[in-house]
Amino acid sequence: MPAAAYPSPEEIVVYQKDPATKIATITLSRPERLNAPTSAARLRYAELLHRANIDDDVKVLVIRGLGQDFGSGVDLPEFMETLNGEDDGPRLAEYHLTADDDVRLPPADSFRGGAQLTQWFANGRGGCRSLQEFKKISIVEVKGYCYGWHFYQAGDADLVISSDDALFGHASFRYQGWGPRMWTWVQTMGLRKFQEMVFTGRPFTAAEMNDCNFLTKVVPRDQLEAETEKYALACARNRPTDTVFQQKLFFELYKQFQGEQLGSMLTGLFESLGRYARPDRTEMMLDKDVFERGLTNAVKDNDAQFPPDFRLSRSGRARTDVERPS
Numbered sequence: 001m002p003a004a005a006y007p008s009p010e011e012i013v014v015y016q017k018d019p020a021t022k023i024a025t026i027t028l029s030r031p032e033r034l035n036a037p038t039s040a041a042r043l044r045y046a047e048l049l050h051r052a053n054i055d056d057d058v059k060v061l062v063i064r065g066l067g068q069d070f071g072s073g074v075d076l077p078e079f080m081e082t083l084n085g086e087d088d089g090p091r092l093a094e095y096h097l098t099a100d101d102d103v104r105l106p107p108a109d110s111f112r113g114g115a116q117l118t119q120w121f122a123n124g125r126g127g128c129r130s131l132q133e134f135k136k137i138s139i140v141e142v143k144g145y146c147y148g149w150h151f152y153q154a155g156d157a158d159l160v161i162s163s164d165d166a167l168f169g170h171a172s173f174r175y176q177g178w179g180p181r182m183w184t185w186v187q188t189m190g191l192r193k194f195q196e197m198v199f200t201g202r203p204f205t206a207a208e209m210n211d212c213n214f215l216t217k218v219v220p221r222d223q224l225e226a227e228t229e230k231y232a233l234a235c236a237r238n239r240p241t242d243t244v245f246q247q248k249l250f251f252e253l254y255k256q257f258q259g260e261q262l263g264s265m266l267t268g269l270f271e272s273l274g275r276y277a278r279p280d281r282t283e284m285m286l287d288k289d290v291f292e293r294g295l296t297n298a299v300k301d302n303d304a305q306f307p308p309d310f311r312l313s314r315s316g317r318a319r320t321d322v323e324r325p326s
Contacts, residue, residue, distance in 0.1 A: 006078060009044035012037055017052070022059035022241070023232050024052050031067025034145060036075040039082055039094055042127035042149070049130045059244060060236045061134065062228060063153060064141040073148020073171060083108075083117075096125065115272035121180040122264035128180065129264055131156035132255070135248045137235045141228045142166045143221060147203070147312070152181050155188060158251075159235075160214065161228045163221040167203040168214070171312060174201030174302070178271040183263020184255075188214055202310035 007030060017024035026048060028035035037045060052058045065071050082090040089099055094117070097103050106112040121128040131138050131153060140157040142150075146168045154160050154168070170179045179185075186194040189212040197204060206218045219227045239247075303311045304319075311317045 006038050006040075006075075009038065009041040012041035013044045013048065015048050015052075017055070017058055019057040021233065022057060022236050023062060024055075024058045024060070025062045025064065027064055027066055028071055028150075029066045031065070031069070033075060034069050034073075035065040035067070035071035035150070036073060037071075037127075037149065038075050038078050039090070042074060043094075043096065043125075044127075046125050046127035046130040049134050050124075053134055053136060056241070058136060059241045060137045060139065060232050062139045062141060062232050063157070064225075064228070065143070065150070069144030070140070070142045070146045070154075070166070071148075071150035072145040073150060095120065111272070115269060118180060118268035118272040119265060122261060122268050128152050129156065129261075132252070132260060135245050136241070137244055137248075139228060139232055139235070141224060142168075142206075142215075143224055145314075147171055152179075155181055155184050155214070159216040159231055161217050161219070161224065161231060162206045162209070162215050163224045164206050164218050165221055166206040166209075167312075167314075168206070168209050169197060169201070169203035169312070171201075172271075173198050174312070175299075176271065178267050180264050180268040180271060182267040183258075184260055187258055187260075188212075200310060201312075202306070203312055 012028065012030045012035075014027040014029045015024065016027075026045065028037065030036060030041075049061070052061050082094065085091075088105055091105055092098055092101070092103060106116065120126040124130045124133040128149065129152070137159070138157045139159045139161065140154045141161050142154055143163040143166055146154050146162075146166055148170055151168060151170050172179045182194075182198075185197075189197070189209075193204075193208075193212045196202075204212075206215065209215050210218045216231070217227060300313070300316070303313055303316045308317050308320055311319075
């Protein structure tokens with residue numbers, strides 16, 4: 001699909017601020033695609049966080065999704081199209097470069113061809129780890145799906161207010177095996193529960209995530225926006241922004257003592273080695289063949305192999321059949 005066929009980054013990631021309350025809001029506005037950001041939208045997200053970090057009119061940032069879900073991850077077909085396309089322009093744009101910059105990318109089949117990109121996800125400018133460098137208060141409002149890239153944002157936020165119908169996880173555990181933010185998640189959720197998420201690939205409910213200290217508050221869906229606003233206003237009316245900056249420095253030092261950025265780089269390294277993994281018998285690999293025969297159908301067929309409460313899709317979880325691989 002040509003780049004012009006995708007919504008603009010400004011359409012997908014909408015930014016508003018209220019200087020009177022010092023609350024800014026990022027709304028992921030692509031509900032027909034479960035708020036999936038394109039690569040350009042993800043980079044815009046990182047730039048908006050940088051802008052809000054500097055802006056003295058902002059003390060609290062709320063991040064939410066339009067529609068029924070927070071989101072189910074990046075636009076994977078668009079991302080793979082960028083990686084596998086013959087045009088270097090989109091790949092250069094991923095790193096904030098253009099063809100005019102006279103930069104030659106490493107060969108796709110080299111180690112750097114994969115590792116450079118996954119290490120980029122540990123960089124704040126890449127739009128995946130950006131909330132870790134945000135020195136104001138961040139609140140993520142979660143509902144419905146909270147998978148993949150959106151799960152990154154919930155994991156990195158200061159506060160997470162969730163509806164009671166939300167589902168959390170990362171499809172990478174089922175289709176790739178790694179996620180670059182794993183170090184943070186295992187420290188937040190605890191080793192035993194996070195191992196369950198990784199090894200089974202199953203999504204966790206809001207109640208389960210609350211039990212393992214991932215969430216700040218769980219409320220019914222119809223109370224979600226009001227509860228988020230209550231928390232945002234309380235944070236905005238509390239200590240001065242300078243004090244918030246000092247508090248965030250304290251928490252950042254704590255996270256770095258735990259190895260937060262090191263862990264992001266390490267798991268990014270493992271993910272960059274994913275092409276060396278070979279399927280056994282039933283696993284679905286995110287390779288060229290899958291995209292050629294249709295990602296949606298392949299994902300549905302793979303999801304059907306698991307017990308209903310282990311499935312990633314709501315429609316699949318509502319079914320009671322279990323298909324066993326032959």
